[in-house]
Amino acid sequence: MFNWLQSIGHRTFDRFSRVGRGSLFLWQCLLSLTYVFTKPILLIRQLYSVGVQTLLIILVAGLFVGMVLALQAYIVLVDFGAEESISLMVSLSILRELGPVFTGLLFAGRAGSALTAEIGLMKSTEQLSGMEMMAVNPMKYIIAPRFLAGVISVPLLTAIFMAVAVLGGYFVAIEMLGQYEGVFWSQLQIKVDFYEDLMNGMIKSLVFGFVVVWIAVFEGYDCVPTSEGLGQATTRTVVHGSLAVLGLDFLLTALMFNV
Amino acid sequence: MNTRNLEITVGAFVVLAILAMVMLSLKVSNLASYGAQGNVYEIQAQFENIGGLKVRSPVSAGGVRVGKVADISYNNEQFTAVVTMQLEGAYKFPLDTSASILTAGLLGEQYVGLEPGGDEEYLVQGGEIELTQSALVLERVIGQFLFSKAQEKQGE
Amino acid sequence: MRGLSFSRGNRVIFDNIDMDIRQGQVTAIMGPSGTGKTTLLKLIGGQLKPDAGTVHVAGENVHQLSPTALYDLRRRTMGMLFQSGALLTDLSVFDNVAFPLREHTQLPESAIRHLVLLKLEVVGLRGARDLMPAELSGGMSRRVALARAIALDPEMILYDEPFTGQDPISKGVLVKLIHDMNHALGMTSVVVSHDVDEAASISDYIYVISGGKVVEHGTPMNIKHSGSDWVKQFMGGLADGPVPFHYSSQPMMDDLMASSNEGKK
Numbered sequence: 001m002f003n004w005l006q007s008i009g010h011r012t013f014d015r016f017s018r019v020g021r022g023s024l025f026l027w028q029c030l031l032s033l034t035y036v037f038t039k040p041i042l043l044i045r046q047l048y049s050v051g052v053q054t055l056l057i058i059l060v061a062g063l064f065v066g067m068v069l070a071l072q073a074y075i076v077l078v079d080f081g082a083e084e085s086i087s088l089m090v091s092l093s094i095l096r097e098l099g100p101v102f103t104g105l106l107f108a109g110r111a112g113s114a115l116t117a118e119i120g121l122m123k124s125t126e127q128l129s130g131m132e133m134m135a136v137n138p139m140k141y142i143i144a145p146r147f148l149a150g151v152i153s154v155p156l157l158t159a160i161f162m163a164v165a166v167l168g169g170y171f172v173a174i175e176m177l178g179q180y181e182g183v184f185w186s187q188l189q190i191k192v193d194f195y196e197d198l199m200n201g202m203i204k205s206l207v208f209g210f211v212v213v214w215i216a217v218f219e220g221y222d223c224v225p226t227s228e229g230l231g232q233a234t235t236r237t238v239v240h241g242s243l244a245v246l247g248l249d250f251l252l253t254a255l256m257f258n259v
Numbered sequence: 260m261n262t263r264n265l266e267i268t269v270g271a272f273v274v275l276a277i278l279a280m281v282m283l284s285l286k287v288s289n290l291a292s293y294g295a296q297g298n299v300y301e302i303q304a305q306f307e308n309i310g311g312l313k314v315r316s317p318v319s320a321g322g323v324r325v326g327k328v329a330d331i332s333y334n335n336e337q338f339t340a341v342v343t344m345q346l347e348g349a350y351k352f353p354l355d356t357s358a359s360i361l362t363a364g365l366l367g368e369q370y371v372g373l374e375p376g377g378d379e380e381y382l383v384q385g386g387e388i389e390l391t392q393s394a395l396v397l398e399r400v401i402g403q404f405l406f407s408k409a410q411e412k413q414g415e
Numbered sequence: 416m417r418g419l420s421f422s423r424g425n426r427v428i429f430d431n432i433d434m435d436i437r438q439g440q441v442t443a444i445m446g447p448s449g450t451g452k453t454t455l456l457k458l459i460g461g462q463l464k465p466d467a468g469t470v471h472v473a474g475e476n477v478h479q480l481s482p483t484a485l486y487d488l489r490r491r492t493m494g495m496l497f498q499s500g501a502l503l504t505d506l507s508v509f510d511n512v513a514f515p516l517r518e519h520t521q522l523p524e525s526a527i528r529h530l531v532l533l534k535l536e537v538v539g540l541r542g543a544r545d546l547m548p549a550e551l552s553g554g555m556s557r558r559v560a561l562a563r564a565i566a567l568d569p570e571m572i573l574y575d576e577p578f579t580g581q582d583p584i585s586k587g588v589l590v591k592l593i594h595d596m597n598h599a600l601g602m603t604s605v606v607v608s609h610d611v612d613e614a615a616s617i618s619d620y621i622y623v624i625s626g627g628k629v630v631e632h633g634t635p636m637n638i639k640h641s642g643s644d645w646v647k648q649f650m651g652g653l654a655d656g657p658v659p660f661h662y663s664s665q666p667m668m669d670d671l672m673a674s675s676n677e678g679k680k
Contacts, residue, residue, distance in 0.1 A: 041262065047269045055272060091287055122504075130501030133460055133573075134515045134563070135490035141518075156276035163279035166287055188287045190317070190324070198283055 022218045028139055029147050029217070035140035042145040050111045050146065050213075051153030055160070057106055062161040065102060066168025069093060073169075074177055083177070087184040088191055090169035095192065095201045096257065099162040101249050104208035107154055108241030112216035115146055116237040119220025120230040128221075147217050154209025155202055162201065200256045207248055212241040298348035300384040301329060304358045304371075305339040310394025311369045312360055318344050320373040325350045328371060344371060353378035357390035369394060432468070432629055434622055436571075441597050441604040443618035445611065446625050447649070452607040453498070455624075456573045459605070460493060461485050473570065490519055494564030494572040498579065500556035502548040508535070508559050509544040515566045534562040538592060554585030561592060571603040572596075578610040586610070590617055611649070615639075623649065 036043050073089040119142065122128050128138045173179040192198070216237045223233035309331065318326040326346035334341050346352070355376030362369050373388075382388070436442045444452055457463040459470055461477045470477045473492050480488060502511050512531045516522060522530075535541040538558040548556060557577060564572055574593065578586050594617040597604045608614040615621065615635045622632045631638060 044266055044269050047272070048265050052268055052272045055275075095283070095287070125504070126497050126499055126501040127503055129457075129462065130495070130497055130503075130560075132462060133489060133493065133495040133497075134518075135486045136515070136518050137486065156273060159276050159279040159283065162287075163282050166283070185286055192287055193315070194284060198287070 018222075021222060022214070025218050025221065026214055029143055029214075032137065032140040032144040033148060035137075036145050036148055039145075042141070043148055046145045046149035047153060050115065050149045051156060054107055054111045054153070054157060057110055058103060058157045058161050059164055061102060061106060062164035063168040065098060065161075066090060066094065066165030066170075067172045069098070069165070070169035070172035070177075074173070083179065084183050084187060086173050086177070086179065087169065087187050090173075091166055091188050091192055092197060094162050094165045094169075095197045097201075097249070097253070099158050099165065100201050100204035100208055101245060103154060103158040103161045103205060104212055104245035104249075105242050107150075107157065107209070108212045108216070108245065109238050111150070111153070112212050112237045112241050113234045115150070115213070115216040116220040116223070116234045117230060119143070119146070119217060120223040120225070120233050123221065123223060124225035124227075124230065143217055143221060147213055150213025150216070151206070151209050154212070155205045158202065158205035196257075200252075203256075204249065204252050207252065208245050211244050211248060215241045215244065299326070299345045300348055301343055301345055302382050302384075302386045302388060303341055303343050304388040304391050305334065305337065305341050306358075306360060306391050306393045307339060308360075308393040308396055309340045309342060309369075310360055310362075310396060312342065312371065312394065313368075316368065316370050318346065318371045318373065320350070320352070320375065325373070342371065351381040354380050354382055354386070355390065356382065356388055357392065358388045359392035360394035362395070432624070432627075434629065434632075436603060436605055437620060438570075438603050439597075439601055440619035441593065441606060441617055443606045443608060443614040443621045445607075445609055445614060445621060445623050445649070446630075447609060451627075452609075452624070453575050456495065456575055456605070456607055459573060460489065460495060490515075490567065492570045494567070494569040496557065496560050496564050496572065496574045496577060498576045500548070500553075500560040502551075502556060502560055502563070504548050506548075507544070508540065508546050508548070508551070511548070511559060512544075512563045512566055515563065519567060530566065531562075534566055535559075537565070537596065538562045539588070554581055554588070557581075557585075557589065558592070561589075565596065565600070568600070569602070571605065574604065574606045574608070576608055577606065578608055578613045586613055589613075593617055625649075 069090045070086055073086045074083060077083050077085055077089065119128075122138075122142065128142070131138045131141060170184060173184055174181055219233040219237045219240075223229050312328060312331065314328055314331055316328045317324045318328060326344055328342055329345040330343040332341045332343075333339075342358075352373060353376045355378045357374045357376065359372050359374070360369055361372045376390075434444075444455060446452060454463065458465055459472065459477070461470075461480070464478050472488065475484075475488060477485070477488070502508075503514065506514065509531055512534055513527050516527045516530055520527075531544070532541055535544055538561050540555060540558050540562065543551070543555065543559070548559075551559065577589050577593065581589065590613050593604060593606065596602065597617075606614055606618065615638070618635055620632070621635055621638050623630045623638065
């Protein structure tokens, strides 16, 4: 019994020390960002591997989410004779919630886990150590470019997701359900507010990107350098990253969308 | 992948995202109407009850949107609600125009409807609409209806 | 280093060690596996901080330096050869060796190309310059890593188990390289190894550590004729001696009796 209590205490302290390490890590990473601007090729390479390679899944997911949402919206609204509001329902859901959250989750799963695995492998094969001994700070050369690439990519991917989803909804509404094109767009142009809906959604995506890439990069840097440890670190990135996105989403929604 | 191809691909990615943002801003949100900010003028109207009218609710004349509600406040001396409206400069209304708070559809959102009068002079920036009709408060209407029904019964 | 102590968790790895590494010489640090020889190199390089004691390199106290000054010290004085080579896997052999040059100097590409080819020539791998690390054998990786370590002409090179797991020819090559480079370039070399014969053949001075302490130190001749039984067993590669062959357990008969008793139950 006593042992069990002791182990809980240990694990709690471990968690605290992890959070502490993570925060110090973030601080160092932010300080190293200036180096990235002297060597933009590093950033560009990472933007490719982190952003461009996530594009495909974002496009496909966005399209299907938009289309499904339009179908479901129609089924509900048609009972109230309010089918014209289908465009509103789809767009507001996407811009305010589903766009940022879906992109955050997909990013954590695809790009986040890849980042963790890559950095963790570099740690296991002593490449990070080697760099230090060559007097090149791995923070500056490896970590900071990936971090910046993540923070830049996620809002960009979110914008693409949102646009594709709305277009998907448009396709379903007009082609499949026979709505009028003019009605679809004019409803949106009146009711959807640039600042309240679109900008808030983009702010969310910025926050999500920051947190997910921080977790991904830290887990890789901090992992136990064995094959088992690497697997655990990758899993933690996906799980913690996803939970963080959902939790922060609630927080931000409560802050932004009050009446 | 060599550097040049890499840069091109990343550039394409960023351009795609910017296009998406532009499309969203213009077609999906009301940014275009923000742009019409340049040529607007403000007028006020006082109501006893504004019902469910909100800031940014539309202002229409003849069913066409001509502006929006910019501000709602309460006049504590005259005990009325003061609604400040922004109208697009292209549209001019006579001094004796009346403003009513109407509902779009049966249960839709509320908006301000303008009925033009016949005066030769027009409202300008800072002007005020004298003739106003407050929103229908559903409970009052029902109450009135029941009251009048009861009176009928008594009369018989 | 003076009075160096370092622990990890509950294990004391080093207990109050004193060592002097002489300039221009090859110093070997030997001991059984797991005594923390790699840890010692990391302490010298400033990647780990000791619990007590000091390490001075080129007159500077390593662990009191600010991060910037530490990086500066590493750049000026140290090169390190890791056990696995630690080459950057996404760069070619050429780019790996060029890496420190590109990062720390403003030399034009033509000058860098010359330097890289020279360094690769020293280790005999100039023709392999366009291969990727994944295509190299273990021995070749280490030689490339060596070329990279000398790219900036450091004053001191730290070798972490350079001979371990190599076939006899590769071992011979590495032995020759370390010896020649040290004397041709006037460097200081610290070789951490448990390959007794190879290390002893090229060292000018040897430290033997075990159990967190320096058991013995001296020239290779002195060590070979050491009085300590343990050192003799270690240096001679004898199967049994102060370090016993059998892991401690109960006498054989008791073990057999116990297992047959269990079978009967």
